[in-house]
Amino acid sequence: MIRVTVNGVTSEHAVEPRLLLTDFLRHHLGLTGTHVGCEQGVCGACTVILNGDSVRACLCLVVQADGGEIETVEGLGTVDNLNPLQKAFQEHHALQCGFCTPGMLMTGVDLLRKYPLATDAEIREGLSGNLCRCTGYVHVVQAIRSVVQAEKNGS
Amino acid sequence: MKPPAFEYLAATSLAQAVAALANDEAKIIAGGQSLVPMLNFRLLAPSLLVDITRIPGLDAIEEDGGGGLRIGALTRHHTLETSAMVQARFPVLSAAMKHVAHLAVRNRGTIGGSLCHADPAAELPGLALLLNAQLKTTQRTVAAADFFEGALSTALAGDEILTEIQLPALPPRTGWGFEEFARRSGDFALTAVGATVSLSDGEVAEARIVVIGADDTPLRASAAEVLLTDRSGIAAAAIAAQGQVSPNGDLHGSADYRRHLVGVLTRRALTAAWRRASGTGGEAP
Numbered sequence: 001m002i003r004v005t006v007n008g009v010t011s012e013h014a015v016e017p018r019l020l021l022t023d024f025l026r027h028h029l030g031l032t033g034t035h036v037g038c039e040q041g042v043c044g045a046c047t048v049i050l051n052g053d054s055v056r057a058c059l060c061l062v063v064q065a066d067g068g069e070i071e072t073v074e075g076l077g078t079v080d081n082l083n084p085l086q087k088a089f090q091e092h093h094a095l096q097c098g099f100c101t102p103g104m105l106m107t108g109v110d111l112l113r114k115y116p117l118a119t120d121a122e123i124r125e126g127l128s129g130n131l132c133r134c135t136g137y138v139h140v141v142q143a144i145r146s147v148v149q150a151e152k153n154g155s
Numbered sequence: 156m157k158p159p160a161f162e163y164l165a166a167t168s169l170a171q172a173v174a175a176l177a178n179d180e181a182k183i184i185a186g187g188q189s190l191v192p193m194l195n196f197r198l199l200a201p202s203l204l205v206d207i208t209r210i211p212g213l214d215a216i217e218e219d220g221g222g223g224l225r226i227g228a229l230t231r232h233h234t235l236e237t238s239a240m241v242q243a244r245f246p247v248l249s250a251a252m253k254h255v256a257h258l259a260v261r262n263r264g265t266i267g268g269s270l271c272h273a274d275p276a277a278e279l280p281g282l283a284l285l286l287n288a289q290l291k292t293t294q295r296t297v298a299a300a301d302f303f304e305g306a307l308s309t310a311l312a313g314d315e316i317l318t319e320i321q322l323p324a325l326p327p328r329t330g331w332g333f334e335e336f337a338r339r340s341g342d343f344a345l346t347a348v349g350a351t352v353s354l355s356d357g358e359v360a361e362a363r364i365v366v367i368g369a370d371d372t373p374l375r376a377s378a379a380e381v382l383l384t385d386r387s388g389i390a391a392a393a394i395a396a397q398g399q400v401s402p403n404g405d406l407h408g409s410a411d412y413r414r415h416l417v418g419v420l421t422r423r424a425l426t427a428a429w430r431r432a433s434g435t436g437g438e439a440p
Contacts, residue, residue, distance in 0.1 A: 017163030017204065039156060040192045041260065053233070053262035059191040060263070063163050064206060110258060128340035129257025
């Protein structure tokens, strides 16, 4: 049995050791916001926060997350109450098809916590592990930049 | 794809993990950033995974009392990248860690895992060689120079676990350089070069140069190092380093291109190292 807290809700599950965190979130908890792209750690679509750090859910066995706290895109905000980064994505048109967006958001959350993101180059470097085939990244960078600015002005 | 089925043991002590590794088909898992992709591709099918991440005491970064550091094998790449102690004593290591994959992988991947996986294009094995690391295992202490035996191959026995990386203090007035070329940010290096230059009375007393990604293991460019201590200069050393490697070509870059990169990156890394050691922006020798 493993015990995990996902977006603040703790539950226990009997799982196979080989179950990936992606499939656990999607199939066992029905949290399909975490997307499965490449299943080899390249595309970043499955990025979630585990114990405060962004991780590739496809490169994490759920047994390794036993006892851990997980945040997924569903925990960021709701349609009626978007979190600031989600709102910035909406305002800056930082998504088109939306497949990469959960990974972009969860990566963005961790980048905003860990790095000053003083330059666009730093934001681009931070996003380099998240592939998007629609936007060309420009609007994603602008969205994150706007949150950095807003946090700076607010503090 | 999904991993094949295996048994799983979350070991709580080194003794328990070592005992479990008596099973020939057992594999150690730590951060899993190299192992899980191989499982997903079904390149590996271990019967048992021994998870060592819950063994306490293997992720500390401590001073060794002599100006060096002892770093636990379960330390994550991002911790190494941001540790104030590492930045103060081995800034080349902090700088190199920024080139390792992406934040989500650095958050999870352990430095012991990278060393034991021994990918020829990975940064950490090269840095261990550059910094003259001693690698402590459950059985012995091995010099980095004797640890890497080939691509994805090390001197570790099947039931031996790397526990600590010991980095001896660098000589006074040592500067460093680390230069990497990859096609995309976060990709494995086509080639990378790390260098340290130690000065004494304005002359190069010692130089160490390690080339990553140009052979089956990281390589000391010893022929080039000698040319710095005998005052032949950086340009000559870069040519010597280039002459010492025999990289393989693949679809990411031909052998000639990689050899060319070794020369260019060696020159840049040595120039940066010399400038840092001398504390001037002046003309490097």
